[in-house]
Amino acid sequence: MTRILDLLLALPLALATSPLVFLLALYVVAVDGWPAFHRDLRLGHHGRPFRLLKIRSLSRATGAAVTAADDPRLRPWGRFLRRHRLDELPQLWQVVSGRLALVGPRPESPRLVLADDPREEELGRLRPGLVDPALLDFLDEDEMLRDRPDPEAWYRCHLRPRKLEAALAWSRRRRLRDDLLLLLRTAGRIWLPRRSR
Numbered sequence: 001m002t003r004i005l006d007l008l009l010a011l012p013l014a015l016a017t018s019p020l021v022f023l024l025a026l027y028v029v030a031v032d033g034w035p036a037f038h039r040d041l042r043l044g045h046h047g048r049p050f051r052l053l054k055i056r057s058l059s060r061a062t063g064a065a066v067t068a069a070d071d072p073r074l075r076p077w078g079r080f081l082r083r084h085r086l087d088e089l090p091q092l093w094q095v096v097s098g099r100l101a102l103v104g105p106r107p108e109s110p111r112l113v114l115a116d117d118p119r120e121e122e123l124g125r126l127r128p129g130l131v132d133p134a135l136l137d138f139l140d141e142d143e144m145l146r147d148r149p150d151p152e153a154w155y156r157c158h159l160r161p162r163k164l165e166a167a168l169a170w171s172r173r174r175r176l177r178d179d180l181l182l183l184l185r186t187a188g189r190i191w192l193p194r195r196s197r
Helices: 003-032 076-083 091-097 118-124 151-172 176-191
Strands: 037-043 049-055 101-103 129-131
Touching: 003 049, 003 076, 003 091, 003 101, 049 091, 091 129, 101 176, 118 151, 129 176
Parallel strands: 101 129
Antiparallel strands: 037 049
């Protein structure tokens, strides 16, 4: 998706959702204190590190770089934010700034990157995105990680390789129509009522 189209779509969405982000941030502070936002270190375009901005959904305790459904840091309000991806709304401004694209592989934590896998370097040449081509396949990632003794190790071994393959396959046959369709499908899966799940 071109940069111009990213701006045409992301800027109105960022402006429209800003009041909601403000209210959600106030709620987080009211029920769990500061900070309202979480700045998570990720690897971006060409492997450059940057801080991915989210509304905080976890307690301030440290832990794994991934979040399982049974993670003790996850608050009830955090589950709601994450289920509907409301915690990621501030990233629309990172799309506007050019740090992210609307569609692209999700930027990964340095702790989860497969350092010896050449696919990581290929993926690093792509601009990371808000909506990942593999997102629909891993929408229930937190449930996949539930009850794992070491969620980080299981993620690196089982999920990261599959995400790499999905993102690279998308990049090799990428078309604008597919990106727009992915945005619509993702919005539908996240925000429309689901009969099963």
